Amino acid sequence: xxxxxxxxxxxxxxxxxxxxxxxxxxxxxxxxxxxxxxxxxxxxxxxxxxxxxxxxxxxxxxxxxxxxxxxxxxxxxxxxxxxxxxxxxxxxxxxxxxxxxxxxxxxxxxxxxxxxxxxxxxxxxxxxxxxxxxxxxxxxxxxxxxxxxxxxxxxxxxxxxxxxxxxxxxxxxxxxxxxxxxxxxxxxxxxxxxxxxxxxxxxxxxxxxxxxxxxxxxxxxxxxxxxxxxxxxxxxxxxxxxxxxxxxxxxxxxxxxxxxxxxxxxxxxxxxxxxxxxxxxxxxxxxxxxxxxxxxxxxxxxxxxxxxxxxxxxxxxxxxxxxxxxxxxxxxxxxxxxxxxx
Amino acid sequence: xxxxxxxxxxxxxxxxxxxxxxxxxxxxxxxxxxxxxxxxxxxxxxxxxxxxxxxxxxxxxxxxxxxxxxxxxxxxxxxxxxxxxxxxxxxxxxxxxxxxxxxxxxxxxxxxxxxxxxxxxxxxxxxxxxxxxxxxxxxxxxxxxxxxxxxxxxxxxxxxxxxxxxxxxxxxxxxxxxxxxxxxxxxxxxxxxxxxxxxxxxxxxxxxxxxxxxxxxxxxxxxxxxxxxxxxxxxxxxxxxxxxxxxxxxxxxxxxxxxxxxxxxxxxxxxxxxxxxxxxxxxxxxxxxxxxxxxxxxxxxxxxxxxxxxxxxxxxxxxxxxxxxxxxxxxxxxxxxxxxxxxxxxxxxxxxxxxxxxxxxxxxxxxxxxxxxxxxxxxxxx
Numbered sequence: 001x002x003x004x005x006x007x008x009x010x011x012x013x014x015x016x017x018x019x020x021x022x023x024x025x026x027x028x029x030x031x032x033x034x035x036x037x038x039x040x041x042x043x044x045x046x047x048x049x050x051x052x053x054x055x056x057x058x059x060x061x062x063x064x065x066x067x068x069x070x071x072x073x074x075x076x077x078x079x080x081x082x083x084x085x086x087x088x089x090x091x092x093x094x095x096x097x098x099x100x101x102x103x104x105x106x107x108x109x110x111x112x113x114x115x116x117x118x119x120x121x122x123x124x125x126x127x128x129x130x131x132x133x134x135x136x137x138x139x140x141x142x143x144x145x146x147x148x149x150x151x152x153x154x155x156x157x158x159x160x161x162x163x164x165x166x167x168x169x170x171x172x173x174x175x176x177x178x179x180x181x182x183x184x185x186x187x188x189x190x191x192x193x194x195x196x197x198x199x200x201x202x203x204x205x206x207x208x209x210x211x212x213x214x215x216x217x218x219x220x221x222x223x224x225x226x227x228x229x230x231x232x233x234x235x236x237x238x239x240x241x242x243x244x245x246x247x248x249x250x251x252x253x254x255x256x257x258x259x260x261x262x263x264x265x266x267x268x269x270x271x272x273x274x275x276x277x278x279x280x281x282x283x284x285x286x287x288x289x290x291x292x293x294x295x296x297x298x299x300x301x302x303x304x305x306x307x308x309x310x311x312x313x314x315x316x317x318x319x320x321x322x323x324x325x326x327x328x329x330x331x332x333x334x335x336x337x338x339x340x341x342x
Numbered sequence: 343x344x345x346x347x348x349x350x351x352x353x354x355x356x357x358x359x360x361x362x363x364x365x366x367x368x369x370x371x372x373x374x375x376x377x378x379x380x381x382x383x384x385x386x387x388x389x390x391x392x393x394x395x396x397x398x399x400x401x402x403x404x405x406x407x408x409x410x411x412x413x414x415x416x417x418x419x420x421x422x423x424x425x426x427x428x429x430x431x432x433x434x435x436x437x438x439x440x441x442x443x444x445x446x447x448x449x450x451x452x453x454x455x456x457x458x459x460x461x462x463x464x465x466x467x468x469x470x471x472x473x474x475x476x477x478x479x480x481x482x483x484x485x486x487x488x489x490x491x492x493x494x495x496x497x498x499x500x501x502x503x504x505x506x507x508x509x510x511x512x513x514x515x516x517x518x519x520x521x522x523x524x525x526x527x528x529x530x531x532x533x534x535x536x537x538x539x540x541x542x543x544x545x546x547x548x549x550x551x552x553x554x555x556x557x558x559x560x561x562x563x564x565x566x567x568x569x570x571x572x573x574x575x576x577x578x579x580x581x582x583x584x585x586x587x588x589x590x591x592x593x594x595x596x597x598x599x600x601x602x603x604x605x606x607x608x609x610x611x612x613x614x615x616x617x618x619x620x621x622x623x624x625x626x627x628x629x630x631x632x633x634x635x636x637x638x639x640x641x642x643x644x645x646x647x648x649x650x651x652x653x654x655x656x657x658x659x660x661x662x663x664x665x666x667x668x669x670x671x672x673x674x675x676x677x678x679x680x681x682x683x684x685x686x687x688x689x690x691x692x693x694x695x696x697x698x699x700x701x702x703x704x705x706x707x708x709x710x711x712x713x714x715x716x717x718x719x720x721x722x723x724x
Contacts (some may be wrong), residue, residue, distance in 0.1 A: 035711040053498070070690060070694070085701070086693075086694045086698045086701065087694065087698075088694070088698035088701070089697070089698055089701040089702075089705070122702075122705055122706045122709065123698075123701065123702045123705065124677065124702070125677060126698055126702065127697060128691070128694070211668050214499075226352075294373075296373075296375055296376075296571075297375060297376055297377070316575060317505065317508060318504060318505040318508070319505075332399075
């Protein structure tokens with residue numbers, strides 16, 4: 001078997017995109033996929049695996065799997081991940097592997113935006129947008145389609161602006177009405193788009209970047225980093241160059257792959273939990289129900305593969321999550337407790 | 343008369359005990375749940391803070407069980423909670439609920455006025471001696487509850503099977519709620535202590551569990567940090583992530599300073615906080631803003647790994663504290679994270695932040711360790 005044929009798989013399932021990265025043991029990226037989640041994470045994960053399978057040889061071996069993103073738990077269950085990590089850690093790990101000097105990461109994704117401050121290659125502070133989604137990828141998507149332009153054209157058009165208009169960016173609803181107003185006053189499209197970029201950047205720095213010590217080198221990653229208009233607005237506002245890394249749109253997945261490598265590599269002899277490249281062909285099903293066991297009324301989700309239960313989660317007390325694992329041990333302990341309690 | 347009261351974490355056990363020892367009929371509302379919050383949110387102004395919404399939900403659910411009198415503590419100063427008793431009375435009246443609301447506070451500073459209200463609740467049959475005795479017992483129970491809670495904080499990261507630890511906590515609470523003797527209270531605390539020890543001893547031989555967990559101090563607005571439903575269960579969640587938590591305020595500590603005016607200090611007295619806060623915030627800002635800053639400084643000095651501040655959206659005293667905390671973070675080089683909760687708070691968002699925060703605290707340690715072992719290996723090889 002060729003050494004080249006071994007990979008670490010990183011999967012990042014977010015609200016808007018599902019990304020997959022195949023990392024070679026020498027830390028180079030063999031394959032990177034950027035797929036739209038379209039609200040169907042399970043199918044997209046399966047499609048992604050099928051796609052990857054068609055791109056690598058039959059003898060290929062997956063040595064470890066890392067999952068991240070808002071659907072990391074789901075992805076981990078489907079794939080049999082060796083490590084499940086939050087997006088913040090994944091992004092930080094990827095960036096500091098690409099450039100160990102990085103001190104700030106600006107990340108704008110589909111429905112969340114975050115800032116990560118690193119010092120000496122370790123996260124020292126972070127923040128995520130809280131109650132507001134103004135200034136995330138979805139908003140730009142929406143506005144682009146409202147203006148009848150493709151999201152890919154958004155950035156280049158914004159760069160053509162001569163006099164960017166000032167748009168109220170505090171709230172996406174008001175930003176939209178302000179934009180309509182500016183259009184009706186007769187401002188050119190590039191000026192409005194550039195204004196929107198500036199408003200978004202101001203909003204990001206005021207909300208997410210508040211009280212953060214933004215030092216260079218600065219990485220800008222996440223889907224929105226594809227937009228040169230936003231990059232330019234960041235550079236103007238921060239007065240520093242912004243670096244968009246090569247795999248900016250799949251950095252979360254890349255980080256997950258690195259984490260899998262770390263985990264599997266740290267313990268020699270550890271075998272991956274990966275469920276195999278043929279899982280694209282099996283049938284997954286998700287069911288959910290309200291547990292009526294107590295007042296919390298947790299929404300419990302159950303994932304089944306070909307009729308067999310894989311995992312359950314969503315319950316606070318662990319009644320459903322634990323089910324199926326060491327049942328006898330639990331009931332034994334319960335009895336003991338009851339005896340003592342009597 | 344059937345008395346009810348708003349939920350705040352384990353406070354129900356103490357309040358129920360107090361009224362039961364005075365033979366006053368008491369209705370414990372169903373525990374805070376999504377339903378409670380939905381009911382309360384419908385009646386509340388949107389900009390009111392989370393505690394008001396939950397309180398109203400509690401009253402509506404208690405009304406179904408026949409409650410007709412509400413008892414709530416009041417307060418003075420810039421925190422809105424001080425006038426929630428009155429606000430709630432009017433909201434309930436407008437919504438068609440015929441509740442009597444008794445706010446436990448000295449009206450216009452008159453202690454005689456407070457005594458009159460207590461007398462109204464306790465009825466004529468109870469002597470003042472009996473009332474004081476009931477209060478003392480309820481207070482003892484509250485100290486015991488806090489002690490149990492703290493034991494559980496320590497047990498969560500150290501014992502495997504989080505479910506078993508939560509079960510132990512639940513049954514300890516049930517026992518404390520039922521017992522009406524001082525001995526019963528003490529026995530329960532000892533039982534929890536012994537059970538945890540037993541389970542830990544079983545572990546040492548198996549080399550399971552964590553011996554030196556990360557320590558995080560939880561500070562912030564009292565209602566949200568005492569009530570696991572409001573804080574989206576962050577203490578339990580952190581415990582599962584292998585963190586030992588401590589909290590700035592425990593119920594009896596608050597009762598000790600707020601109601602007994604410091605005569606009884608309670609568990610983890612809050613008295614020292616203003617002194618610790620002084621270099622950063624020299625005066626009262628309402629609510630527990632000052633205590634939040636003071637506790638943060640205290641935890642930092644005691645060598646905690648991190649601090650998490652929790653408060654309900656739009657809580658003014660905590661916003662003041664939050665703007666002071668970056669200075670504490672800088673001075674003591676301790677990472678501080680702020681979580682704001684309201685009825686729109688999603689569990690996933692909190693989960694991601696907690697995990698990332700624990701990684702932030704843990705990774706430097708892990709990296710250092712892996713470098714050390716690598717060096718060790720190299721040393722042997724060379």
